[in-house]
Structure formats: C-alpha cells, structure tokens
Amino acid sequence: MACPVVHTGEDFLANALAHIDCQAQAIGSYGYGALASPGSPVTIALTSLLTIFIALFGIRLLLGYPMATRDVVGDVLKVGIMLTLATSWPAWRVVGYDLVIHGPNQIAQVIGGGAGLPGSAGDLAARLQNVDRGLAAFNTFGSGRLGVAQGDWFQLGFARSAYLVGTLGPLALVRLTAGFLLAVAPLMAGLLLFGITRGIFEGWARALVTTFLASMLLSVIYGVELALLEPWLQDALQRRAADVQTLDAPVEILVAALSFAVVSLAGVFLMARLAFHSRFHLPAFLPEAGPRSEAPPISQRAAVVTASGEEPSRAVIVAQSVTDNLRREERIADIARTEGRWSERSGSSAAPSTLAAQAGQASGENALGNTWRRPSRRHSGAARRRDQN
Incomplete structure (x- = not known):
C-alpha cells in the first residue's frame, strides 16, 4: 500500500497526518x-492451542468433572470468538478494523458538528495545515519589536x-498503536482459550478501547484548538500587515x-486510565464454572467429604457409591451365611431370620419419628376376653 x-x-503537517493514517491502516489490514x-507461525500456534484446549475439555469429560450447561x-x-478473530477478515473488519480506524473520526465529527467546532466537516487536517502556515508567516513578520x-x-x-x-505526536502514538x-488480533485470539493467558487478551482489548477513545478525544481537542488559534x-497577521506591533x-x-x-498527551493518558481501571472483566461473560453446575444428589455429596472442604468431583462420588454398594452386598452375604449355619445346626429346614430381623430393627431404630412411637401393639380388655373364650 503506497502512502503519500x-x-x-x-x-508538511497535512501530508504527515495523511501518511500516519495510511501507515496505520496498512499495518492493521496487511499485518492481519x-x-x-495458513502458513504463518501464528496460525500453527493457534492450531496447537486449539488442540490442547479440546484435549483438556475431553479429559475433563472422561474424569467426570462436573460441568453445567453454561x-x-x-x-x-x-x-467461536477465537476462530472469528483469527481466521475471518470480513467479520473482523466490521467488528474491529472499521470501528477503530474510521469510527472515532465519524463520532468526533458528530460531536464537533453539534458543538460548532472547526474541522467537523471532514477538513480537520487541512485546517490544521492552515494554522501551521499562519505560524510560519508570523515567524516571517515577527512582532515588530523595534531595536531587536x-x-x-x-x-x-x-x-x-x-x-x-x-x-x-499524540495522533501518531494513538493511530500507529491502533x-x-x-x-x-490473530495472535491475541488464542490467548482467550486459557485462564492463565486471558489477562493478556483483556489487556489487548482494553488497549484497543484506549485507542478508540483517545482518537475521538484528540479530534475534539484539535477542533477546540482550531477555534482558538484561527481567529x-x-x-495577528492583519495587524502585522498594517505595520502594527504585536508585542x-x-x-x-x-x-x-x-x-x-500538554492537553493532548494528558487526554491520551486519561483515556488509558479509563479503559484499564474500569471494573469490566471478561470472565463475567465467559465463566469457568458457575453456581448452576449440575451437581450430584445431596445424599451422594454428603457421603463424600474432601479434606479441603471443596465439592468432590463426579468420579469420586461414583467410586464412593460403588464402594457403599459392595459393602452392603457383603453384609447381606454375611447374614445369609450365618442363617445357613443356624439351619444346619438346628436341623430345621425353616431357618429363623433372627439376625436379619435384628439388622432390620437396627436400621429402623434411628428412623425419623420412632423416638416417641409405642413399639407394642395396643389390646383392649374386650378383645382379650374374646380371645380367651
């Protein structure tokens, strides 16, 4: 892309501003x-990162890690965001490139037009150049001081x-950084996948917001500067043309x-502070795990308690459930073997189920509501006399 x-x-000033804008657009589009x-090292690195991310997701599924729908x-x-930022130039051009490169000037023109600032009609660079010509002419005339x-x-x-x-200076800093x-963008897109690198992605997004806001603010500041310096x-030039001193x-x-x-540089700093010190955090929109996770039943969670007090994983809960079932079956088998030996010793085919009854009674002793319940059956006097006759 040939720049002026x-x-x-x-x-000089108008051509320099046009050259800076041209270089920023060329870097943003051709660099992307x-x-x-397909053959760039960044594409190969993104493919590797995506493979690792999918492998980790599959391992979480195999280990039974609790994951909710969210x-x-x-x-x-x-x-999806990573693939869009890294591979789709038409989508990225609409979402990022046009917004950051052309959006600030359009918004500043609307603001300046409403406020009546010079340069709001799209001729900001030309009018800044006119001020530079006026300063050069004023250097030629001088103030008219006599004797010096x-x-x-x-x-x-x-x-x-x-x-x-x-x-x-400020405009070149903001535009070239943008x-x-x-x-x-393709390199930063891969950093969104992992929590350890997501902070870099957030910093990149905040820097883009800084350049957007700073470009818009600089256009407004330059409009105010034109409103002051042009008249x-x-x-001053009319006075010097009339040979009037302007000491x-x-x-x-x-x-x-x-x-x-100073105001231009301070404005860029304030926009950076606004973007980097806000309370916006990307994990609020892309959570790792939420409170709505599909957790196992309460009885299973209560049976497994970790040393750190955290909620156990699904694999641990399933293992604990299998262990409880095996222990229960072993107790039932022990009771059956004990009743079989009792039958062989007594010589009776009908073995008493005393141990089984004791086991059932023991399991029902702590049932809810048995504390104040009468264990024996109720018999009236008339019923006893009727049974005796």
Whole structure:
C-alpha cells in the first residue's frame, strides 16, 4: 500500500497526518492478513492451542468433572470468538478494523458538528495545515519589536515546534498503536482459550478501547484548538500587515501551543486510565464454572467429604457409591451365611431370620419419628376376653 510522501515545505503537517493514517491502516489490514495466512507461525500456534484446549475439555469429560450447561456454552463461545478473530477478515473488519480506524473520526465529527467546532466537516487536517502556515508567516513578520533584530524568533519558532509536536505526536502514538493492535488480533485470539493467558487478551482489548477513545478525544481537542488559534492568527497577521506591533503575540502563541500539546498527551493518558481501571472483566461473560453446575444428589455429596472442604468431583462420588454398594452386598452375604449355619445346626429346614430381623430393627431404630412411637401393639380388655373364650 503506497502512502503519500512527505516533502519539506509542502503542506508538511497535512501530508504527515495523511501518511500516519495510511501507515496505520496498512499495518492493521496487511499485518492481519500476514498473521492469519495458513502458513504463518501464528496460525500453527493457534492450531496447537486449539488442540490442547479440546484435549483438556475431553479429559475433563472422561474424569467426570462436573460441568453445567453454561460452562459448555462458555467454552463454545471462546472457540467461536477465537476462530472469528483469527481466521475471518470480513467479520473482523466490521467488528474491529472499521470501528477503530474510521469510527472515532465519524463520532468526533458528530460531536464537533453539534458543538460548532472547526474541522467537523471532514477538513480537520487541512485546517490544521492552515494554522501551521499562519505560524510560519508570523515567524516571517515577527512582532515588530523595534531595536531587536531576533528577539521574538525563538519564541515564535518554539511555538510552531510545540504546535507540530502536540498535533503529530499524540495522533501518531494513538493511530500507529491502533494499527499494531489490529494486526496482532490473530495472535491475541488464542490467548482467550486459557485462564492463565486471558489477562493478556483483556489487556489487548482494553488497549484497543484506549485507542478508540483517545482518537475521538484528540479530534475534539484539535477542533477546540482550531477555534482558538484561527481567529487569533488572522488578527495577528492583519495587524502585522498594517505595520502594527504585536508585542504580546509571541508569548501568547507559545503558551497556547504548549497548553494544547500538554492537553493532548494528558487526554491520551486519561483515556488509558479509563479503559484499564474500569471494573469490566471478561470472565463475567465467559465463566469457568458457575453456581448452576449440575451437581450430584445431596445424599451422594454428603457421603463424600474432601479434606479441603471443596465439592468432590463426579468420579469420586461414583467410586464412593460403588464402594457403599459392595459393602452392603457383603453384609447381606454375611447374614445369609450365618442363617445357613443356624439351619444346619438346628436341623430345621425353616431357618429363623433372627439376625436379619435384628439388622432390620437396627436400621429402623434411628428412623425419623420412632423416638416417641409405642413399639407394642395396643389390646383392649374386650378383645382379650374374646380371645380367651
């Protein structure tokens, strides 16, 4: 992608701004295409990460790890987002590229148009260049101070330098950073799959939000700067053309240029703080495990208690249930063998089930409600006399 060449003395500021925007767009689009190509190292790394993620998911299923529906949906969403960011340029262009590259200027034009700021009609770079021309012309005229040949040249030259630095520096920082972050989207997409690397993915997303907000804020700041400097320069140049001294102009333009340079850099810092110090966290939307997990019955959970007090896994619960069933069958077999030996000793074919009755009585002693229950049957006097006759 051929970007405009910057020449000295020929609309330096406008050409430099256009060159920076062109480079940011080229880095964001062509860099993404290079990383997302089938033979790139990033694609191979993403394939490996996806294979590891699916293998870990299968191991969790084999071990009986409790997973709710929301956990499965969260894993599917992570895989879908990763594949979309890493392989689908049409989707990423709509969701990320156009939003970060072209969205801030469009929103700033709407805000500036409502506030009546200069440059809201899409001619911000041209009007910034006009201010630079005015500063260069004012350097030529000077303030008209008598008896001093070069007294104001340093202040006027430094004011123009501060103006150019305050305009090019923050904008180049934000736009080029946005282009780089857009280019590494395939690499950052793979970091979404694992909890240990998800913080890097969140930082990348927050940095994109920072560039978006900072680009929008810088456009508004430059509009306010134009609203201040354009009338001031027009009046100062008209005074100098009429051979009227402007002794305070060098200090005024220097203070204004330095102030807006500081405001631009501080605005970028504030947008970064807003993006990185918010309470937004991605795991709230993609949880690892939620309170709605499909847990085993309460009786099984109560039978298994871990040393750390955590809820046991499904494999441990199943193993404990099998162990309880085996112990129960062993007790029943012991009772049957004991009754068989009793029958052989007594010589009777009908063996008493005393031990079985004792076992049933022991199991029913602690039943709920047996504490105040009368164990014997109730007999009235009339019933006893009737039975005697």
